[in-house]
Amino acid sequence: MARLKKQGYAGIQGAGALSSSRLRKRFPLEAWGNLDQILGHECKIDEVRQLIDRHRLQRTACHILRIAMLMMLAACSKPAKPIAGADVDYWTCTMHPSVHSETPGKCPICGMDLVPVTRRKEVSSKPGEFMVPIQRQQQIGVTYTEVRRRHMQFDIRSVGTLEADQAQVFDCVARVDGYVEGLQVTSPGERVRSGQPLMTIYSPDLRAPEQELANLLKVQVNGSVTPASMEPLIEAARRRLLLLNVDPSEISELERTGQLTDRLVVRSAVDGVVSEVPIRIGMGVKPGDKLVTVLDVSNLWLWANFYENEVGLLREGHPVTVSLPALPDHPFEGKIAVLSPSIDPVKRTAMARINIPNSDGQLRPGMFANVIAHIDAGKGLTIPSDAVLPTGLRMVAFVDRGSGRLQPRFIQVGRQFVDLTDPNQESYYEVTGGLREGERVVSSANFLIDAEAQVQGALRDFGVEQR
Ligand SMILES: [Zn+2]
Numbered sequence: 001m002a003r004l005k006k007q008g009y010a011g012i013q014g015a016g017a018l019s020s021s022r023l024r025k026r027f028p029l030e031a032w033g034n035l036d037q038i039l040g041h042e043c044k045i046d047e048v049r050q051l052i053d054r055h056r057l058q059r060t061a062c063h064i065l066r067i068a069m070l071m072m073l074a075a076c077s078k079p080a081k082p083i084a085g086a087d088v089d090y091w092t093c094t095m096h097p098s099v100h101s102e103t104p105g106k107c108p109i110c111g112m113d114l115v116p117v118t119r120r121k122e123v124s125s126k127p128g129e130f131m132v133p134i135q136r137q138q139q140i141g142v143t144y145t146e147v148r149r150r151h152m153q154f155d156i157r158s159v160g161t162l163e164a165d166q167a168q169v170f171d172c173v174a175r176v177d178g179y180v181e182g183l184q185v186t187s188p189g190e191r192v193r194s195g196q197p198l199m200t201i202y203s204p205d206l207r208a209p210e211q212e213l214a215n216l217l218k219v220q221v222n223g224s225v226t227p228a229s230m231e232p233l234i235e236a237a238r239r240r241l242l243l244l245n246v247d248p249s250e251i252s253e254l255e256r257t258g259q260l261t262d263r264l265v266v267r268s269a270v271d272g273v274v275s276e277v278p279i280r281i282g283m284g285v286k287p288g289d290k291l292v293t294v295l296d297v298s299n300l301w302l303w304a305n306f307y308e309n310e311v312g313l314l315r316e317g318h319p320v321t322v323s324l325p326a327l328p329d330h331p332f333e334g335k336i337a338v339l340s341p342s343i344d345p346v347k348r349t350a351m352a353r354i355n356i357p358n359s360d361g362q363l364r365p366g367m368f369a370n371v372i373a374h375i376d377a378g379k380g381l382t383i384p385s386d387a388v389l390p391t392g393l394r395m396v397a398f399v400d401r402g403s404g405r406l407q408p409r410f411i412q413v414g415r416q417f418v419d420l421t422d423p424n425q426e427s428y429y430e431v432t433g434g435l436r437e438g439e440r441v442v443s444s445a446n447f448l449i450d451a452e453a454q455v456q457g458a459l460r461d462f463g464v465e466q467r
Pocket residue numbers: 093094095096107108109110111112
C-alpha cells in the first residue's frame with residue numbers, strides 16, 4: 001500500500017490517502033484477486049487504471065443487455081388482462097404518471113404503451129365525508145353502535161355536613177329572678193330524658209303566684225261562692241305558674257298539699273343531648289337568661305351543595321341516599337326538605353337541606369356525609385360515551401354512511417349517565433341534537449378514525465387526489 005501511495009495513486013484519486021478497503025468499496029471489482037496479485041507485486045499505476053476501466057466497460061455492457069432483454073419481454077407479453085372500458089378512468093405511462101389520456105395509445109414522451117388506470121371500486125366520498133375502507137376499519141378495530149332510546153337513570157353526587165335539626169333545639173331560659181342552687185347536668189354531651197330535672201333555682205318570685213293559687217282553692221273548697229265561678233280564676237293562677245316554668249306535677253302537688261315552695265326545678269322538655277350549660281351553681285339569673293340547651297338528635301339536618309346545572313333536576317321531597325365515612329356499611333335514606341332558591345355566587349352551588357331520621361342515635365351533628373340523589377329522567381335518545389369525541393367546545397360523532405364512508409358530525413349532548421340495568425354499567429350520553437334514532441355511529445377506535453379523517457382532510461386541502 002505504501003508503495004502504491006509513493007507512486008501517486010492516491011493523488012490521482014483526489015481523495016487523500018486510500019486504504020485497501022476504501023479502494024475496494026469504490027471499485028467493487030470481481031477481479032480483486034488480480035489486483036491483490038498486482039499490488040502484491042511491484043505494479044505500475046497504469047496497470048490498476050486499465051483494470052478499473054475494463055471493469056467499468058463490462059458493467060455498462062451488462063446493463064444495456066439487461067434493459068434490452070426487459071424491453072423484448074415487454075414487447076412479447078400480452079396485456080395482463082383485458083379491462084372493461086367502463087372501469088377505466090384514464091390511461092397513463094408507467095414512466096411518466098403526469099400523462100393522462102382518455103384513450104389508449106403511446107406515451108408522447110417515451111413512446112411506451114399507455115396503461116389503463118381503473119376506477120376505485122368503492123363509492124367515492126361526498127363532501128363532508130371520508131373513506132376508511134372496511135378492511136382498514138377491521139384492522140384498527142372499529143365497532144359501531146346504534147343511536148337508540150334508553151331509560152335514563154343517573155346519580156347526582158354531593159357532600160355535606162350533618163347538623164342538629166334547628167326545630168329540635170330547646171333552650172331552657174330563666175323566667176324568674178333567682179340563684180342557681182343545684183345543677184343536675186354540668187357538661188355538653190350528657191343525655192337527658194324528657195322531664196328529667198336539670199337544675200334547681202331558688203326564687204322568692206314563686207311565692208306570690210303559689211299563694212294566689214292556694215287561696216283560690218281554699219275559697220272554692222269553703223263554698224262561699226259557686227265552684228263554677230271560681231274555675232276561671234283558678235285556671236289563670238295555674239297558667240301563671242306554668243309560665244314561670246313550674247312543672248305541672250309540682251302544681252298538682254301544691255294543690256294537693258297547699259305547701260308553698262321557693263325552689264323551682266327546671267326540667268328538660270325533650271329527650272336529647274345537652275349541648276350547652278352556660279351557668280354555674282350560685283350564679284344569679286334573670287328572666288331571659290339561657291340556662292341549658294338540649295338538642296333532640298332523633299332527626300338531623302344535612303346541608304348538601306348541588307351544582308347549578310343539577311339543581312333543576314331536584315325537587316323538594318326527592319329521596320336521596322346518604323352514606324357516611326364514619327359508618328360505611330350503613331346507608332341512610334333521606335329526603336330533600338328544602339332547596340335553596342338562590343345560588344352561592346362563589347361556589348356556584350345551591351344548598352339543599354335533607355332531613356335524616358336518626359332514631360338509633362348513630363349519627364352525630366358535624367359528621368361528614370356523601371349524598372347521592374337518584375334521578376330518573378325518563379326515556380331519551382342516547383349513544384355510548386365512547387362514541388362521543390370531545391373537541392373542546394363541541395362533541396363529534398362519526399356516522400356510518402355505508403360502504404366504509406364515515407361522516408363526522410357535530411352533535412349536542414345532554415347529561416352523561418350510567419345504564420343501571422346494564423351489568424357492565426356502561427356510560428351513555430343523552431343526545432339532544434345532531435343524530436337521529438337508528439343511525440349507526442362509530443363506538444370505538446374513535447381517535448384513530450379522527451386521525452384518519454384529519455389526514456384525509458389535510459390531503460384534500462393540499463389538493464392530493466384520494467386514490
Ligand atoms: Zn412515458
